[in-house]
Amino acid sequence: MKKISLLGATGSIGVQTLDIIREHPAEFKLVSLSAGRNLELVRKAVAEFQPEYVSVQERGDSDKLKAEFPGLKIGYGPTGLEEAAVYSNADILVNAVLGSVGLSPTLKAIEAGKTIAIANKETLVTAGHLVMEAAKKHGVPILPVDSEHSAIYQALQGERAKNIEQLILTASGGSFRDRTREELVGVTVSEALNHPNWSMGAKITIDSATMMNKGLEVIEAHWLFSMPYDQISVLLHKESIIHSMIEFHDSSIIAQLGTPDMRVPIQYALTYPDRLPLPSGKRLNLAEIGKLHFSQMDFDRFRCLKFAFDAGRAGGTMPTVLNAANEAAVAAFLEGRITFLQIEDLIEKMLDSHENILNPDLETIKAIDEKTRQDVSILIP
Ligand code: NDP
Ligand code: MG
Numbered sequence: 001m002k003k004i005s006l007l008g009a010t011g012s013i014g015v016q017t018l019d020i021i022r023e024h025p026a027e028f029k030l031v032s033l034s035a036g037r038n039l040e041l042v043r044k045a046v047a048e049f050q051p052e053y054v055s056v057q058e059r060g061d062s063d064k065l066k067a068e069f070p071g072l073k074i075g076y077g078p079t080g081l082e083e084a085a086v087y088s089n090a091d092i093l094v095n096a097v098l099g100s101v102g103l104s105p106t107l108k109a110i111e112a113g114k115t116i117a118i119a120n121k122e123t124l125v126t127a128g129h130l131v132m133e134a135a136k137k138h139g140v141p142i143l144p145v146d147s148e149h150s151a152i153y154q155a156l157q158g159e160r161a162k163n164i165e166q167l168i169l170t171a172s173g174g175s176f177r178d179r180t181r182e183e184l185v186g187v188t189v190s191e192a193l194n195h196p197n198w199s200m201g202a203k204i205t206i207d208s209a210t211m212m213n214k215g216l217e218v219i220e221a222h223w224l225f226s227m228p229y230d231q232i233s234v235l236l237h238k239e240s241i242i243h244s245m246i247e248f249h250d251s252s253i254i255a256q257l258g259t260p261d262m263r264v265p266i267q268y269a270l271t272y273p274d275r276l277p278l279p280s281g282k283r284l285n286l287a288e289i290g291k292l293h294f295s296q297m298d299f300d301r302f303r304c305l306k307f308a309f310d311a312g313r314a315g316g317t318m319p320t321v322l323n324a325a326n327e328a329a330v331a332a333f334l335e336g337r338i339t340f341l342q343i344e345d346l347i348e349k350m351l352d353s354h355e356n357i358l359n360p361d362l363e364t365i366k367a368i369d370e371k372t373r374q375d376v377s378i379l380i381p
Contacts, residue, residue, distance in 0.1 A: 002028050002270065005090040005114070007081060007105060009033035010041040012201040013096035013119045013145065013262060018045060020267045023279040028270065032087035034080065034097065034105075039064065046072065053087045055080030078104065085109040092270065094145070095120040098203055099327050100320075100369055103127050107362070110134045117269035119145035121220045125323045127365050128223030129315075142224065143269040148217050149224055150265030151243035151256035156225075157273070159248070167221055168245040168253070170237040171297065172197050174208035177238060181301060187340045189333065197240040197260045206330045210343055215308020216326075219319050222312055229313050234305065236295045241284065259284050303344050307351060316358040317368045318351065324372035325350035332380050346376055 004021065008014040014035075021028045032053035035042045039061055046054060046069055055075040056062050062076035075083045078101065085093050085105035093109040094117045095102050102120035107130065109116060116135070118124065124131055135142050144150050148169045175194050176184060192209045193202060200208075207213035218232050243265075245255035258264050259282045267278060299306045304326075311318040329346040332338045338346070350372055357364055 001026070002092055003031045003090045004028055004270070005032040005084055005087050005093045005109070006030060006096065007034045007085060007093065007102060008036075008096035008098060008120070009045055010035040010038040011096055011098060012199070012204075013094075013266065015041070016263050017094050017096060017266050017270075018049065020263055020270060021049065024276060027276065031090050032084045034084040036098075037061065043068070053084055055084040081105045082108045086112040086114070090114060092117055094266070094270070095123065096145070098122070098201060100126045100323060103131075103365070104362075106131060107134055110138050110140045113138055113140060115141050115143065117143045117145050117266075119266070121146055121216050122323050122327065124220045124223050125216050126320045126369060127360075127362070128219065128319070129359075130362060130365070132223050132226075143272055144220075144224055145262075145265050145269050146217060146220060147260075147262060147265045148244040149221060150268055152221065152225060152246055154256045154268065155244075155246045155254040159246070159254070161225065163248045163250075164225075164227070164231065165247045165249050165251075166231045166233055167225060167227055168247060169214060169217055169221060169232065169234050170240070170242050170244050171211065171214045171234055172208065172240045173236050173238055174211065174213070175205070176209050177236070181341075184341055185339075189336060192333075192340060196238075198262070200262075202334055203327070203330050206333060206343075207326070209340070210304045210330075211302035212304035212308065212326050212330075212343075212347075214302075215305045216323070218305070218308055219312040219322075229309060234297045236297055238293050239289065241289065241292055257284060257286075304347065307344075307347055311351060314356055316356040317360050317364065318354065318356050320360070320365050320368045321350050321354045321372050322347065324369040325376055328373045328376035332376070337380055346379060349379065350375060 030049040030051050034055040036057045053073040059076045062074045065074050082105045086108050092115040096119040100122045102123040106123050193205050195205050240260040242255045245253050247253045311322040325347040329343040
């Protein structure tokens, strides 16, 4: 029986993780969870899964829960996130919180020797070097949940990293795949939220439409697989059936395929190196699909992908700025305060004006993250 801590239990990945735990009661037990502001879902999860510890974003909400669930340990805010992440008897942390707020709890959980199943890509983008260094030091596995990285992890089983020619990340293209840049002027939030293949949280759906999601994933892949940026490429593949591939030196390519269902990579991270049946999972019927399509990525059309490669190559605090500027700009777009194309403009401005700091420690990263968010907010009317 694996004991699980789950950060972001009320989100898209969090709820799907709970589905998996529900389906395999003999394999998994939820011992702690964190959420933001969705108290309704927290109440349901507490009643159903009976965790020992719960953390929410606001103090007022934690007071409400204390009155409703006497006997439950309850925390709030950044400290609560850390407490949920290191909860004493958990074996594995599933980090499905949104944003770089997930960094400190991840580092704490690594120090506490927990296995990390990471969906929270912003953490690896903003401070991949700190996370991977700490994981190495404490002998803690970092298991990818993001579908592309899970695909690569699966394709790598029984292989040697030194034989890799390149990682090929596939990209669906997001909501605006077939539009030119001119056609992006005036697009609405609801159009941007309409992803053709995946049902996900709002922020990552916008990231998919700007292609920043793939950019973040390039940096994520760099850290998870110790792969130089020159050996990571991106291929447009509109069906989202091949979730990513590895090309080896002998030109052989190993890919992982499946219907677009995040429960597969979530469950694989939880059961690794074993596998379990996926209840109500739709099997892939290639004969029905008939054709798969691929095309080259256009860096002029998808500028955010270029920003990410450049920031990743520059290293230091550049990826922190990329991530924080993106988080702030996407939040502003979702609130209707800026246009879709202004997301890229704001990120570009932040990157251009930043003086890179190499080998940043945790405090430096937190300070640059905070400053970037402030600088973005100053530029937004
Ligand atoms: P959602 O927006 O659906 O969920 C985010 C979760 O984080 C919610 O539980 C939310 O709480 C909580 N949360 C947000 N901000 C805070 C905060 N400041 N403090 C505490 N909790 C907070 O996101 P997704 O599930 O879509 O994504 C989660 C992560 O997984 C992201 O990093 C994303 O990039 C990554 N990912 C997601 C995929 C997907 O299919 N959705 C695929 C691959 C990666 P509440 O709702 O209660 O306010
Ligand atoms: Mg992904």
